[in-house]
Amino acid sequence: MELKTDFSLKAFNTFRVEAVAARYVRFDAENEIADFLGRNLLDGKRRLVLGGGSNLLFVDDFDGIVLHPLLKGIHMVKAARQHLRVRAMAGENWDDLVAFAVANGWGGIENLSLIPGSVGASVVQNIGAYGVEVKAVIDRVEAISIDDRKKVFFTPKDCGFDYRSSNFKGTWAGRFIITAVVFKLSRQPEFVLDYPGVKAVVEDLGSINLETIRQTIISIRQSKLPDPEQVGNGGSFFKNPVIDGNAIDRLLNGYPDLPHYPQGDDQFKLAAGWMIEHCGLKGKRAGKAAVHDKQALVMVNLGGATGREILELSEQVKGAVHDRFGIKLEREVLVVPSPGRISSLAAQPG
Numbered sequence: 381m382e383l384k385t386d387f388s389l390k391a392f393n394t395f396r397v398e399a400v401a402a403r404y405v406r407f408d409a410e411n412e413i414a415d416f417l418g419r420n421l422l423d424g425k426r427r428l429v430l431g432g433g434s435n436l437l438f439v440d441d442f443d444g445i446v447l448h449p450l451l452k453g454i455h456m457v458k459a460a461r462q463h464l465r466v467r468a469m470a471g472e473n474w475d476d477l478v479a480f481a482v483a484n485g486w487g488g489i490e491n492l493s494l495i496p497g498s499v500g501a502s503v504v505q506n507i508g509a510y511g512v513e514v515k516a517v518i519d520r521v522e523a524i525s526i527d528d529r530k531k532v533f534f535t536p537k538d539c540g541f542d543y544r545s546s547n548f549k550g551t552w553a554g555r556f557i558i559t560a561v562v563f564k565l566s567r568q569p570e571f572v573l574d575y576p577g578v579k580a581v582v583e584d585l586g587s588i589n590l591e592t593i594r595q596t597i598i599s600i601r602q603s604k605l606p607d608p609e610q611v612g613n614g615g616s617f618f619k620n621p622v623i624d625g626n627a628i629d630r631l632l633n634g635y636p637d638l639p640h641y642p643q644g645d646d647q648f649k650l651a652a653g654w655m656i657e658h659c660g661l662k663g664k665r666a667g668k669a670a671v672h673d674k675q676a677l678v679m680v681n682l683g684g685a686t687g688r689e690i691l692e693l694s695e696q697v698k699g700a701v702h703d704r705f706g707i708k709l710e711r712e713v714l715v716v717p718s719p720g721r722i723s724s725l726a727a728q729p730g
């Protein structure tokens with residue numbers, strides 16, 4: 381365990397913006413978490429559980445305590461003919477887990493290749509891509525309750541998974557530290573290839589298997605999404621909005637090409653990136669903050685931008701989409717501290 385004061389979080393957020401935490405504690409083993417919580421250092425302080433920092437935008441220093449579980453380890457815990465259970469510690473890198481599963485012939489998460497972040501954060505965010513969401517393969521989530529130091533186990537139902545969301549991100553925020561996740565993977569996976577463009581690329585690679593699907597997803601992601609090692613970003617900055625049948629009919633009258641995907645129950649998901657591009661904002665710069673020039677749903681730090689600059693540009697994007705399409709975009713990225721706490725910024729909570 382390491383406890384620090386006035387600790388820079390620049391290396392711990394993929395936007396690579398500067399922000400200083402009043403206190404920061406890193407945990408390398410589960411028992412360190414309970415020991416630390418027993419010292420009552422958190423009383424009355426704001427807290428932030430940090431994962432890979434790939435879905436966070438710091439817009440100011442953090443005056444509370446950052447809890448950073450970096451627990452490592454991946455083990456198969458149960459194997460049956462069709463399925464197996466793999467327990468990964470929360471601090472494992474998500475894509476290392478995907479690579480490990482694919483190399484072993486275990487299916488279920490190959491479409492989630494190359495998503496930045498940690499195993500613990502994959503649950504908080506219910507990460508998703510190319511037709512798969514992580515909730516489909518979660519068997520159990522292990523956590524420590526911050527208030528009473530008890531170990532708790534959650535089923536997927538408990539977690540309240542939704543599109544890019546869960547109870548850990550919503551009503552339970554700041555209450556639990558996820559320590560490990562058990563995934564149910566498959567030895568005879570059913571491949572999910574129906575996302576536009578995926579099948580054609582995988583077929584070009586010859587045979588369809590876990591390896592070629594992983595390669596396909598990696599190449600599609602690399603062609604559109606900036607590598608956080610090279611350009612600071614937090615993936616999709618906004619969620620794709622979901623609207624009902626009447627609303628989609630009205631929009632399609634004016635914009636017949638607007639990509640939309642039926643979700644069942646008369647609900648349709650819209651491509652926010654398309655709307656942003658049609659507002660003429662793809663590639664738009666404001667100082668060192670920018671809308672990515674290959675995928676307009678992604679905000680980037682071209683080097684040296686502050687979190688506030690990125691947030692301000694994102695608010696312009698939000699305003700432009702609202703003015704043109706009448707749609708209110710919601711942030712997928714978590715802004716810390718929440719904009720409501722910063723008096724000089726007239727940002728609306730996402």
Ligand code: EPU
Nearest residue numbers: 509510511615616618619620639651653654657675676677
């Ligand atoms: N589009 C444009 N212009 C743009 C961006 C997109 O016209 O600048 C169009 C595309 O041509 C396509 C449609 O919008 O017709 C959808 O684009 P894309 O396939 O790139 O996916 P997305 O909806 O923008 C979502 C997820 C991504 C995920 C991909 C693939 C959200 C908020 N984003 O993006 O997730 O990788 O689908 O499944 O749901 C993330 O959450 O951080 C993330 C990257």
